[in-house]
Amino acid sequence: MSVIVRFAPSPTGKLHVGNVRTALLNYLFVREQGGKFILRIDDTDLERSTKAYEEGIQADLSWLGMNWDSTFNQSDKFAIYDSAADRLREAGLLYACYETADELDKQRKLLRVAGKPPVYDRSALALTDAQKKAYEDEGRSPHWRFKLSGNVVTWNDMVRGEQSIDTSSLSDPVLIRGDGSYLYTLPSVVDDIDAEITHVIRGEDHVTNSGAQIEIFRALSDHLPNFAHTPLLVGKDGKGLSKRLGSLSIEQLREDGLEPLAVCSLLGKIGTSDPVEIRGSMEQLSSEFAFSKIGRAPARFDEDELMLLNGKLLNETEYKDVKDRLEAFGVGGGEEFWNLIRANITKLSDAVSWSVMAFAPMTGQIDPQDLEYCQLAADSLPDELDAESWSKWTAFLKETTGRKGKSLFMPLRLALTGRARGPEMNKMLLVLGAEKARARLKGQAG
Numbered sequence: 001m002s003v004i005v006r007f008a009p010s011p012t013g014k015l016h017v018g019n020v021r022t023a024l025l026n027y028l029f030v031r032e033q034g035g036k037f038i039l040r041i042d043d044t045d046l047e048r049s050t051k052a053y054e055e056g057i058q059a060d061l062s063w064l065g066m067n068w069d070s071t072f073n074q075s076d077k078f079a080i081y082d083s084a085a086d087r088l089r090e091a092g093l094l095y096a097c098y099e100t101a102d103e104l105d106k107q108r109k110l111l112r113v114a115g116k117p118p119v120y121d122r123s124a125l126a127l128t129d130a131q132k133k134a135y136e137d138e139g140r141s142p143h144w145r146f147k148l149s150g151n152v153v154t155w156n157d158m159v160r161g162e163q164s165i166d167t168s169s170l171s172d173p174v175l176i177r178g179d180g181s182y183l184y185t186l187p188s189v190v191d192d193i194d195a196e197i198t199h200v201i202r203g204e205d206h207v208t209n210s211g212a213q214i215e216i217f218r219a220l221s222d223h224l225p226n227f228a229h230t231p232l233l234v235g236k237d238g239k240g241l242s243k244r245l246g247s248l249s250i251e252q253l254r255e256d257g258l259e260p261l262a263v264c265s266l267l268g269k270i271g272t273s274d275p276v277e278i279r280g281s282m283e284q285l286s287s288e289f290a291f292s293k294i295g296r297a298p299a300r301f302d303e304d305e306l307m308l309l310n311g312k313l314l315n316e317t318e319y320k321d322v323k324d325r326l327e328a329f330g331v332g333g334g335e336e337f338w339n340l341i342r343a344n345i346t347k348l349s350d351a352v353s354w355s356v357m358a359f360a361p362m363t364g365q366i367d368p369q370d371l372e373y374c375q376l377a378a379d380s381l382p383d384e385l386d387a388e389s390w391s392k393w394t395a396f397l398k399e400t401t402g403r404k405g406k407s408l409f410m411p412l413r414l415a416l417t418g419r420a421r422g423p424e425m426n427k428m429l430l431v432l433g434a435e436k437a438r439a440r441l442k443g444q445a446g
């Protein structure tokens with residue numbers, strides 16, 4: 001059996017770290033199995049779905065290195081969903097309901113007050129044709145519910161183990177709204193049958209759905225995929241993702257200049273028994289993938305950890321692999337400069353400020369009270385600089401002026417770089433060279 005999986009985002013917003021992790025787990029699994037990865041665009045909600053979001057999702061997945069083997073839109077398949085709905089109607093499993101949202105709300109409140117679970121009472125099942133007609137004459141159009149069996153549905157989840165959902169504790173799910181539009185539940189099952197999906201890998205917020213969906217699978221076909229429901233992401237404190245992190249988009253990470261492999265290494269490893277470490281390629285990540293490694297506890301997403309991994313990845317990155325991007329940023333200095341700065345940057349874009357500082361003519365900042373000190377520093381700087389120059393030079397200045405700590409170093413840093421924080425000065429001095437450094441220490445453009 002060849003493996004076929006799908007990632008099924010709704011193009012009603014941008015991909016964020018949570019849903020892209022679902023994409024990644026699908027991707028790593030299927031590549032490890034040598035199967036097929038389908039990108040399914042869940043755009044049955046025509047009002048809220050946009051082409052721009054759809055294109056954004058594709059751009060994000062491509063950037064992350066998750067290439068799909070085929071893609072399709074649910075909005076092209078309404079005729080197929082209609083015929084599946086007809087089959088369910090004929091089997092007596094899809095029934096028309098006429099309650100308004102207010103009426104349903106009232107029903108639920110009454111049940112709650114009576115201490116009962118707010119499960120739909122199925123009164124629509126008892127409606128006669130005349131009663132239905134009367135509702136329709138009144139201007140109501142029916143919504144359609146799937147008739148659950150009332151039995152316990154079980155499956156062996158690839159992450160959660162034996163699962164059972166008692167469908168008698170669920171409301172019959174609405175599959176089609178009063179305006180004729182489809183909710184997610186039925187189209188997803190129809191497509192999973194059609195595309196012969198072998199593994200449905202998604203977040204554990206879908207576990208209850210699976211109970212109802214498995215009954216719909218059985219009503220329509222002999223095909224039933226395996227299920228894997230993965231724990232959701234939480235913040236580093238173990239609580240739910242903050243609003244900001246929960247909506248942290250992949251586009252944002254891309255614009256921030258993060259490395260796709262750092263994002264995939266983190267999202268592919270958190271919540272698993274593997275250490276969270278940078279991985280050299282998607283192939284490596286997928287060769288290490290196993291459902292058995294995914295724990296039941298939520299996966300902790302920590303932005304600082306992402307930055308750390310990103311920095312580590314850059315530190316290991318060869319000049320030839322970033323050359324084009326550095327050039328696009330306008331960063332010169334070649335391989336030597338890259339090797340000098342790569343250990344000290346968190347994001348590739350950080351190279352820009354190093355480059356500006358190092359190569360563009362600029363005047364540093366000199367406090368009037370440090371003028372004399374900086375002049376002395378300029379005069380005592382040797383013409384030939386090497387790896388020892390910074391420590392020898394500052395030791396000399398310390399001894400001569402009696403300055404130490406911040407008052408010794410900060411005026412030099414400000415004069416040479418114009419900033420109070422930044423590159424390691426011993427290396428920076430080498431990049432600047434004696435002539436530039438001297439000019440800047442004298443308050444001139446260098």
Ligand code: GLU
Pocket residue numbers: 008009010042184188201202206
């Ligand atoms: N569009 C659904 C979602 O984003 C897909 C869920 C599924 O994978 O079945 O929640």
